[in-house]
Amino acid sequence: MIDRKLCGFDLNGWRDFVAKNWRSVPGEDEVIGPTDIVASGPLSSIVRIGENRLAGWIGGPQADIAPHGRGGGWGDVGSEQRRIPVRSLLEMRDDGVEKLAQALVGSASGSAITVVSIDEGPDGDEAAQEHLLEALARGKFRNGSLVWRPVLAALFAIHRDQVSEGKLVGVISHQRQGFSLQKLRIRSARNVLAPERREAAAHILCDAGYESLFRGARNAAVGAEGISARTVHRAIASSVGKAGLGMDCYPEMLRMPNGDWELLDLNKFDASEAVSVPSSELDLAECDVVLFETLCEGRLKECLSDAMQRAAPVEVLSLPATAVAEGALEAARRAGDGEPIFFDFLPRLSTIVFGSDGAKNFDLIRKEETLEAGRTYRSPEAASLAISAGQESVSVFLRKEKAPWPRKASVSLGTPLKHQAAVSLWVEQKPAAGRARILMEAPDLGRNFAVDWDEALEEERPWSEIIESLDTQVSIPKRLVLPCGMKAWHDSDRSVGMLTLLESEPNRSRTDWATLRQRLSQRRFGKYCISSDGDVPPEIAAETLERFEILTSKALEVTEKRLRGESGYGTEDNEALKFLSWQFRRCPRDVATWLMDCIEASGRDHPFVKHQASWVLVYQGLGRIVGSEEEEERAMRLLLTSSIEDWVWNRQSAAMAFMLSRSDSAPSYLKREDVEKLTKRTIADFQRNIGGQYTMFNYAPFLLAGLVRWRLVDPTALVIGADPLADDLLAIIEKTERDLKARRGSNMNFQRRRSKFLPILQDLKSELAGEGSNPDLLLDIYGASGT
Numbered sequence: 001m002i003d004r005k006l007c008g009f010d011l012n013g014w015r016d017f018v019a020k021n022w023r024s025v026p027g028e029d030e031v032i033g034p035t036d037i038v039a040s041g042p043l044s045s046i047v048r049i050g051e052n053r054l055a056g057w058i059g060g061p062q063a064d065i066a067p068h069g070r071g072g073g074w075g076d077v078g079s080e081q082r083r084i085p086v087r088s089l090l091e092m093r094d095d096g097v098e099k100l101a102q103a104l105v106g107s108a109s110g111s112a113i114t115v116v117s118i119d120e121g122p123d124g125d126e127a128a129q130e131h132l133l134e135a136l137a138r139g140k141f142r143n144g145s146l147v148w149r150p151v152l153a154a155l156f157a158i159h160r161d162q163v164s165e166g167k168l169v170g171v172i173s174h175q176r177q178g179f180s181l182q183k184l185r186i187r188s189a190r191n192v193l194a195p196e197r198r199e200a201a202a203h204i205l206c207d208a209g210y211e212s213l214f215r216g217a218r219n220a221a222v223g224a225e226g227i228s229a230r231t232v233h234r235a236i237a238s239s240v241g242k243a244g245l246g247m248d249c250y251p252e253m254l255r256m257p258n259g260d261w262e263l264l265d266l267n268k269f270d271a272s273e274a275v276s277v278p279s280s281e282l283d284l285a286e287c288d289v290v291l292f293e294t295l296c297e298g299r300l301k302e303c304l305s306d307a308m309q310r311a312a313p314v315e316v317l318s319l320p321a322t323a324v325a326e327g328a329l330e331a332a333r334r335a336g337d338g339e340p341i342f343f344d345f346l347p348r349l350s351t352i353v354f355g356s357d358g359a360k361n362f363d364l365i366r367k368e369e370t371l372e373a374g375r376t377y378r379s380p381e382a383a384s385l386a387i388s389a390g391q392e393s394v395s396v397f398l399r400k401e402k403a404p405w406p407r408k409a410s411v412s413l414g415t416p417l418k419h420q421a422a423v424s425l426w427v428e429q430k431p432a433a434g435r436a437r438i439l440m441e442a443p444d445l446g447r448n449f450a451v452d453w454d455e456a457l458e459e460e461r462p463w464s465e466i467i468e469s470l471d472t473q474v475s476i477p478k479r480l481v482l483p484c485g486m487k488a489w490h491d492s493d494r495s496v497g498m499l500t501l502l503e504s505e506p507n508r509s510r511t512d513w514a515t516l517r518q519r520l521s522q523r524r525f526g527k528y529c530i531s532s533d534g535d536v537p538p539e540i541a542a543e544t545l546e547r548f549e550i551l552t553s554k555a556l557e558v559t560e561k562r563l564r565g566e567s568g569y570g571t572e573d574n575e576a577l578k579f580l581s582w583q584f585r586r587c588p589r590d591v592a593t594w595l596m597d598c599i600e601a602s603g604r605d606h607p608f609v610k611h612q613a614s615w616v617l618v619y620q621g622l623g624r625i626v627g628s629e630e631e632e633e634r635a636m637r638l639l640l641t642s643s644i645e646d647w648v649w650n651r652q653s654a655a656m657a658f659m660l661s662r663s664d665s666a667p668s669y670l671k672r673e674d675v676e677k678l679t680k681r682t683i684a685d686f687q688r689n690i691g692g693q694y695t696m697f698n699y700a701p702f703l704l705a706g707l708v709r710w711r712l713v714d715p716t717a718l719v720i721g722a723d724p725l726a727d728d729l730l731a732i733i734e735k736t737e738r739d740l741k742a743r744r745g746s747n748m749n750f751q752r753r754r755s756k757f758l759p760i761l762q763d764l765k766s767e768l769a770g771e772g773s774n775p776d777l778l779l780d781i782y783g784a785s786g787t
Contacts, residue, residue, distance in 0.1 A: 022036065045069070058102060069236075153323055165187065171291045218244075229257065246299055279310045425441075487525045516579050581625055654698075686736055741758070
């Protein structure tokens, strides 16, 4: 470290100091040695020298003594355009970063490690931080970084052994509009004491701020006449800055606009007479040590320090005006030695994500997160978002601690998405190093995006209200369960019931499979013998179930013989297989395997398919009985890998509709491209009925409602206005409605179907809008279809 040039800047525009560990000896090389302090100001400026291509800006002590910009009495060189206050550069009223760089270079250059102080509050916001960091880069300062003024004051005190480990240090900083109060905990890290900043400083506005002090001095300089062409030279006199800070102020010779000389004497001006400090607003009760840093001197500094003392429970340590610059030099030394400079909290930054329980807050930077200065923070967990197909942009809500309102950022994706895409959102930030980088990664798109807080639009409403507005859950049709009931087991006026059949059929050598199948498939008073989940009514006795299981075993044996091509009673047709399939999920698992094997063998002769109509049993039977997740996954894959555009309405379409409507896991096997293909299939099944008698319409509404249940996977899927597929489905529904309503004079069978389907179409439109309110929609569709 002894050969490394270190530099600490307190560039504030009121009274600048630079502390460096080298000095320039005329005629010799630069010498590393004791701390060298370079002062500029008060009210430091940069001045423009030279003309045209040779023109340039200089700052630092040279600018203080230059006549440039001091008024017309100095001729062309005195033009006000030749002098710019450093405050204007820091406040970005003049945003020329090259000029700000020269304000730094004018006092020191060539340092290997450079630390610059930054105010807490608006004067040290992210934009100001980035402006200073860019100026450091333009000035060719290596390893430049920013550190908060209160932290630098604490580092100065630590270096002077004025504070110890574990102490809570209150640092009162003099600022533009009053004072700030920061409380720092002194902690030990790697055998070094370092301040820890846990929150932003509190601000106390009053008439003792630097702006007010210099305004008072300026008014005293120009007198009752105020600023005019005759007095402007007094307003920019060096004495104004000294008087405003309570420094010794000797008479100053000024050049008037006409070239004459005038003596300005502010020696009797006492800035302390016009200031008041609201001591009661300084909350110092818990502080073990209180530091007061100000650029003021003399009686004014004593007056301010006394006011601080009245609020403090311990003695207030008034630091020298160079304390912040010297603290910055200490920070530079620590950076070079790899020692901790300070620990900083990062302003909390949040977004909104969607989970199974709806919209909720997600902290990209968590509350009370702290980080060692110089290290980069990255969100420990990225926020997971989803971009729906058809979107050309994605909206992200952001809330930043201390910002007045949340914001909504819109990130353009370039072209509409063809498929749903997952994205991750996270933050990278260093303490006091400008804006946080809000990054969005979309692996499926092969692209990364940056989210710009400044470009985002303010949402002038509370964060909780935004979450609540987004938490409006889109509707999802309830899973269809076809109920069972005792009516289907008992005799009716026209036929015997299952209980009666079970008294004889298990013992017969020639079981009447057709009658047994008919009883299972009958839906008396809206209920089957066995529910679609495979349950039987609780009233069914164990003895009855034993007889039923005997029949089931016999049916399984007969069906297996038919599958092997053997002959015998019952193997000549599929009645035993039908009996098994109408047991829904109670059906033995072997049957689902046989049916899926049959579908895979499609195109070759199969014992179950002696004629084309048997495919209805194969597909619909599979849709009824598939139960385990393994079966479901295989069945879904079989259907989805087939040519969906060639599906038959009462075969593949029916089987898919059954599974999507009766299972909560089946939709999870669909990908976005599957949903797109199934949407086209649904639209085709609707379209083929328009203009006809709607005798092949049974499964089209079923398939549509089943598709909407993909919202279990993607809550924003198939929502009108958010997903173009929903708009396509809405269009075909409305076209179907117009066709049904226009044909009032058709036959009675058509009129019955019309009266059943029109209310269902209305409910389907509500579901597409995400506002479905019919909990029994799928059951109503089933009833209307007469399935």
